[in-house]
Amino acid sequence: MTGDKASHGIQRAVEILEFVCVQPRSQSEVAVHFDIHRSTAMRTLDSLVETGLSRKHADGRYGAGYRLAGLAQLALEQFDLAHVARPFLEELAGECQHTIHLAALDGRSIVYADKIDQPGMVRLYSQIGQAVTLHTAGVSKAILAYQPPSIVAEVLSGADFVRKTSNTITSLEAFTAQLETVREQGFAIDDAEFEDFINCVAMPIRDFTGEVMAAVSITALKARAGLDDLRMLLPRLTEITAAISKELGWRP
């Protein structure tokens, strides 16, 4: 295989696993979705079942398996960030009744590390483990604003600056200017840049070295809470992100 590409088999298996974890699926649905032969879908799913990552329900559809839950529990014990942050995020979510995101710089990308949804709300697009939309997400700006230019350049080499709404920042220059604004005001926003009716405010989290490596955001439907409403939550968000940072060893 090529030196810079994931094993084809592993890549395929992980994508199929995620597909059936979102919602249980039959092997035919998997075959159609991934444009592979029914026998290939069957064998890959059977492999996932045999490893325990997937389970075959009584109706023949495949879903998540218990070993996946076990792996997750092991994994969570390694995520100091998510572990430490979770109680604070739940506290914040309880108070403000909005969706809370935690994102982290992960190599040369930024990914969602945790997420507190609100019951009854439309489920937002974000998914733990998936990369954020670099040029629109508040957490992205809150992290990149405090990175060295070399890191910013490297991470943004993966940004396409595609227009999503009329508010979307579509150039590197404008985005860099926005990072300067974030540094000045101490927080980042997403003002309907990804989706017309969703906005958020975000603030950085520092680790024990004082470096910014994560951020927390409060996200809401504009109809429910506009930016002005969210700005009023900034003092509390400041406290929460400082508390998480201190728990991670940061000394202001």
Add this chain to the structure above:
Amino acid sequence: MTGDKASHGIQRAVEILEFVCVQPRSQSEVAVHFDIHRSTAMRTLDSLVETGLSRKHADGRYGAGYRLAGLAQLALEQFDLAHVARPFLEELAGECQHTIHLAALDGRSIVYADKIDQPGMVRLYSQIGQAVTLHTAGVSKAILAYQPPSIVAEVLSGADFVRKTSNTITSLEAFTAQLETVREQGFAIDDAEFEDFINCVAMPIRDFTGEVMAAVSITALKARAGLDDLRMLLPRLTEITAAISKELGWRP
């Protein structure tokens, strides 16, 4: 590949993923542990990193990745049993201050579906997603006691009845007699059968059809709570397992 064996690549990848999730490891450690070439270990780990299931730490060791956490969150939304049971298990754990296990019949094996540890205790051997030790585990007996003989025979074909302690049941006949005792008394025990200083009591969980498909156990170090102490918790365990069963649709 053979029709009844997991894809070699997927099997290997999952085992390596689990190995580094238990504790972050270097590629050399992975190579030695699995008796594979350093370049094979490197490529498999890089594949896991590229899919997001694993992460490469700054010190070069590999650990759990954020996408694994995302998959787990998706998975948990599918586990009615674990979802429904979790609050009850936490309640029980809070009251009795012992380790609580939830195990489920999964195909033709019985696996740990959830587990509530106690802070400060020696971490017990059990791991979510892993199969229970069929001939010693209380949850195994609590489930098998209520299965049809054909299911019992099929599941037990995977039991080796290896002696672990002087209390271990080492024959199919003795084990079958024990299942009869479980039916009579309504609960199962592990009386230092797996490990000399650990005992437990277990009771079955029924689904909406009334069938037993899971069990809950209270496990403790003998030094901390012997079987007599655990028996005193049976009324409460009865209530808890009945409550979980009712939540799953069981009507007594």
Add this chain to the structure above:
DNA sequence: AACACCGTTGCACCTAATGCAACTATACGG
């Protein structure tokens, strides 16, 4: 400086993953 070990890369070989054809099973409509 020498040595040991680890991480990485290109390459050849061998294994296994894949699609195909053919089969069985199931569900549905007439």
Add this chain to the structure above:
DNA sequence: CCGTATAGTTGCATTAGGTGCAACGGTGTT
């Protein structure tokens, strides 16, 4: 009940890719 369509399964041949090897560079230790 029968015919049809779709889904699931299996054996096999082919092709793709996974693997170990040798060689290299980097790092840490003596």
